[in-house]
Amino acid sequence: MSLRHAILGLLAGGPASGYELTKQFDLSLANVWSARHSQIYPELQKMAAAGWVVVGEEGARGRKEYEITAVGRAELERWLTSPLPERTQRNELLLRVFFLWTLREEDAERFLVDAAARAREIHARLDALDVAIPWDDTRSDLMGRLVLEQGLRVATAIADWADWAAEQISAGHDALHLTDRSPTQL
Amino acid sequence: MSLRHAILGLLAGGPASGYELTKQFDLSLANVWSARHSQIYPELQKMAAAGWVVVGEEGARGRKEYEITAVGRAELERWLTSPLPERTQRNELLLRVFFLWTLREEDAERFLVDAAARAREIHARLDALDVAIPWDDTRSDLMGRLVLEQGLRVATAIADWADWAAEQISAGHDALHLTDRSPTQL
DNA sequence: TCTAGCATGTAAACAGTTACATGATTGC
DNA sequence: GCAATCATGTAACTGTTTACATGCTAGA
Structure with missing residues (x-):
């Protein structure tokens, strides 16, 4: 699955909330990968459980800022340097x-x-x-x-x-x- | 969903069993769409329920040959002439x-x-x-x-x-x- | 006789979309 | 006060993959 790695890649650029990540999927990544907030929030929770990210600052309106950890960075590098899966892309x-x-x-x-x-x-x-x-x-x-x-x-x-x-x-x-x-x- | 339309398109070329359709996905359609038999068999059942296909000849080893119906042909044409959905293709x-x-x-x-x-x-x-x-x-x-x-x-x-x-x-x-x-x- | 290939199915898990649901804050 | 937007979540459903499960038949 690439969603978690996409999130990891975005967080490698600096901490962000689920809300901000959602906007990045709609803007920066729009032509490459898409994800809704309903997929992003639960994914961040799983990634936190796996130790790839941690919740840093908690702001107003229940805002939670996620930061990538050393484990997360290692996983991002592993993913980027692993062979691309050659599954049929549906067209x-x-x-x-x-x-x-x-x-x-x-x-x-x-x-x-x-x-x-x-x-x-x-x-x-x-x-x-x-x-x-x-x-x-x-x-x-x-x-x-x-x-x-x-x-x-x-x-x-x-x-x-x-x-x-x-x-x-x-x-x-x-x-x-x-x-x-x-x-x-x- | 395109799987049912892919199946419809294949059946427009002549009747076939689920097994044969599976092989066509692996060969003819390999570079364009993929589907496993575990997705194809239940899909054929749903398509039969919808009246898009019917079971014709039943052969040896429980083989069931599916044929496209007039309703199925109409649906295939509708699909082919409807606008392509512009969802982000993940890359x-x-x-x-x-x-x-x-x-x-x-x-x-x-x-x-x-x-x-x-x-x-x-x-x-x-x-x-x-x-x-x-x-x-x-x-x-x-x-x-x-x-x-x-x-x-x-x-x-x-x-x-x-x-x-x-x-x-x-x-x-x-x-x-x-x-x-x-x-x-x- | 036994192996390869024909033939069909279900179940569980994962991935993704749509819809539902709620509440806070900022700026007008 | 109200609208826009910030902000987070869950539930239900659809689509896809992997694994489990079974049995028949033709040919070597």
């Missing part, structure tokens, strides 16, 4: 593309044209973010820029692919007559 | 990159070099798949090729990004001295 866009043969050609093509538009929207949103953020030359901001750059590159790749894919489909419909289906194995 | 690679500033520079760089190698492995695996599959000119195989092509393009984009990112990190360490961190907002 609903591609799942749908796989079954696009069941639609009429024009609907399949529209799907891909929409997908291209969506990818370009995401690119534009990330571009705007990049401009809006007052990046400095800290190492943490460098990493933020690296993350954003991957977002931009992948969005571009997907937009270009979707354009190309839409063409492949329309190329089929005025040239040869393709049959409806046959069992496939990707 | 553990980028999550880790975000916290790479907590590592020593050489470890952060190694992380990215490894990420580039991983992306190239994935690319090679997909390339091999492409060659191994006896594609025909059906519409379903066309869609399979589109899916595979996106995999190749995204893998390339990530490999190139990771090379570039590793350079950005090593560029930092012999030039200016970056401070350790400061609050960031991506």
Whole structure:
């Protein structure tokens, strides 16, 4: 599970309350990982029980500030240097593309044209973010820029692919007559 | 939820048992969606209760063959033509990159070099798949090729990004001295 | 005969989302 | 006084993984 490590990573940047962590998931981490407060609060309790974090200052309105411990830092490092799990990442866009043969050609093509538009929207949103953020030359901001750059590159790749894919489909419909289906194995 | 729609899509290609569907998730759909038999069997029961599929032939060893119904086909079409949900897709690679500033520079760089190698492995695996599959000119195989092509393009984009990112990190360490961190907002 | 693969299921645990629930404080 | 927002939690439900559990059949 990565949620606890995401929290650990955020706390490595300084102590924070569950409320503040929730906001960081909605802002900083929005494009990379998401978590609701209803998941964060219980997780912080488990992490405290495991000794990865401790409650430091308790402020107004029941505010509890969590700090990362030495054990927590060690766990964060262990996680960062352990091999990435190679589980299949689910991709609903591609799942749908796989079954696009069941639609009429024009609907399949529209799907891909929409997908291209969506990818370009995401690119534009990330571009705007990049401009809006007052990046400095800290190492943490460098990493933020690296993350954003991957977002931009992948969005571009997907937009270009979707354009190309839409063409492949329309190329089929005025040239040869393709049959409806046959069992496939990707 | 997409699992039931993935199953619907597979059954649109012809009737199949839970066992056969499980194999299709492991083979055809491996790069796009995953599901275990322990999720598939109960899901088929729910789909049958909803009238999306029916049990047709029952064969040896308790084999039950499921067929998609007209209701199921309508639901598949509805799903394919409905807007893609825009939930944050979790990305553990980028999550880790975000916290790479907590590592020593050489470890952060190694992380990215490894990420580039991983992306190239994935690319090679997909390339091999492409060659191994006896594609025909059906519409379903066309869609399979589109899916595979996106995999190749995204893998390339990530490999190139990771090379570039590793350079950005090593560029930092012999030039200016970056401070350790400061609050960031991506 | 025995092994591999066919074939189906359930249970427990974990992860994540949505909804419910409550109360304090700051600033207008 | 009231609204916004700070602040924390729990419960119910859905989705996913891992482990448990069982039995049949074809072929070597």
